[in-house]
Amino acid sequence: PHPSLPLNDGRSIPQLGLGVWRTPADTTAQAVQAALAAGYRHIDTAAIYGNEGGVGEGLRASGVAREEVFITTKLWNAEQGFDSTLRAFDASMQLLGLDVLDLYLIHWPCPSRELYVDTWRAFIRLREEGRVRSIGVSNFEPEHLDRIVQETGIKPALNQIELHPRFQQHRLRGYHATHGIATQAWSPLGQGQLLEDAGIQAIARKHGKTAAQVVVRWHIEMGHVVIPKSVNAGRIAENAGVFDFALDAQDMAAIARLDQAEGRIGPNPLTAAF
Template sequence: MTTVPDITLNNGVRMPQLGFGVYQVQDEETVATALEAGYRRIDTAAVYDNEPGVGKALAASGLPREDVFVTTKLWNADQGYEATLRAFDASLERLGLETVDLYLIHWPAPARDLYLDSWRAIERLAADGRIRAAGVSNFRPEHLTRLIENSGLVPAVNQIELHPGLQQAELRAFHAAHGIATEAWSPLAQGAVLDDPAITAIAGRTGRSPAQVVLRWHLQLGNLVIPKSATPARIRQNLDVFDFTLTEEEMAAVAASDRGLRTGPDPYEFN
């Protein structure tokens, strides 16, 4: 079984670098397949409406709780101090867990202007030991700066849209300067980068799929990454990326694919 390396977060918690994303995955059997394949990190969210299925798959797997790193996220409509605490309790109930390993504010939702209140609630959850690490998703530098300047807790993770077509160099540099781990959602751009000539050329030379090349690029950058698939063969293939390495020239060729391709909402506008 593949051994996935860990990334050590800024609070000392160790997190598997590659996990399984479950956006639009409603079948708990798919989560079970990922766990059987060797994934030990599952990324869900309240708004995905699949926390119960994730919880059932975890329970049925027979794996010790401490062996699986579980992330879930606070939805925009549940932001605010008291609302965040209630939403977290509801997520735990749906998951059938007593704690989660990482809890994220899903979007800054700037028009609501409640993410700082939500963060203070998450600070409380962390202090109470109900979450092992706290983070955010889709935050820009100004949102992160506001959290850092107005709280005692620096986010451990910022989960952002990140792939060869949208490489977010400025934001990744901000993360590095502040000890925030970069996690990539939509790491394959929903397939939109898999026919890029540089990526297909590397795939041909290495005997790997374009998806494996892109995931390897993420890993060598130091990104946390959560590919998603509902196909058992691809679930296994996406985990099989730790026995080859891209050269500096190949990494540079993938880096040249950046074209500002956003497949999801703009964090400045999504509320």
């Protein structure tokens, strides 16, 4: 089995998972089956991706026992608020075909709407009721994390953020380390852009690995939970071929230098227009 990381609620999460953002609904089941066949035991979806049904279908078709697989989904922004969160959770579970979810995340803080604390209270309720094992957030900045903890006393298990060698998030990773919150990377390959980087390619040649494997391995060694997305069975398997080599100090130093102040690809959580 792939390595797992401990969470602050006593549970653990497989460090490598399959991401399905932008995976079309009608190919999601196949991608999930390919991942489970390649040894993945962790799938990351979201209500807004429109493919929760495909995740459930792929899981059931795989023959892998439900209890062996860690499933994450996320509450979409439009459903924030206490009652609407509880309803949205039921809808996601119906689509997934699951009784219990492993991890539920608030997808974005949407700070201007001032609903994320009430949303977090609903997440706490769902965990108390045993419907979800772990609760966390995505795209939260320190001020949002501080606020939910101050108002409820309950820390998120994890924060899923944009994180890759071009956008290394030093401040947020430092905050997570201080507060015992796991760091999960979305767009871990920089949406594929890192695979063109000459420095990454040189490290890959040195190890007889692919650029994608070098970047996934970097996340593993940094202690991130990492969820590379691919629709292709060969690339899904390739991205899991990262447990038979290690980056050396020189490789890690070279990748550290790829960080860019303007390296963000996706929306800024403080100013996102949704």
